Amino acid sequence: xxxxxxxxxxxxxxxxxxxxxxxxxxxxxxxxxxxxxxxxxxxxxxxxxxxxxxxxxxxxxxxxxxxxxxxxxxxx
Numbered sequence: 811x812x813x814x815x816x817x818x819x820x821x822x823x824x825x826x827x828x829x830x831x832x833x834x835x836x837x838x839x840x841x842x843x844x845x846x847x848x849x850x851x852x853x854x855x856x857x858x859x860x861x862x863x864x865x866x867x868x869x870x871x872x873x874x875x876x877x878x879x880x881x882x883x884x885x886x
Contacts, residue, residue, distance in 0.1 A: 836886065837882075837886065840882055841883070843879055844879045844883070847872050847875050847876045848876065850868075851873070851876070
């Protein structure tokens with residue numbers, strides 16, 4: 811029969827070497843969407859082409875979408 815100290819040491823060894831479960835990123839789809847929106851904003855801001863006024867409208871819409879995504883993340 812194993813001593814109490816040996817059993818405790820074995821339990822600790824197993825607990826310390828067991829893989830640590832990574833915490834899942836909350837709302838990965840929303841975060842991915844936010845990264846995509848930020849990238850699109852950056853591309854449109856750097857661009858020299860106006861796209862017949864659609865660039866400005868797209869930047870406004872992307873800005874609004876960005877705000878909604880941020881609020882969604884903070885509302886949870």
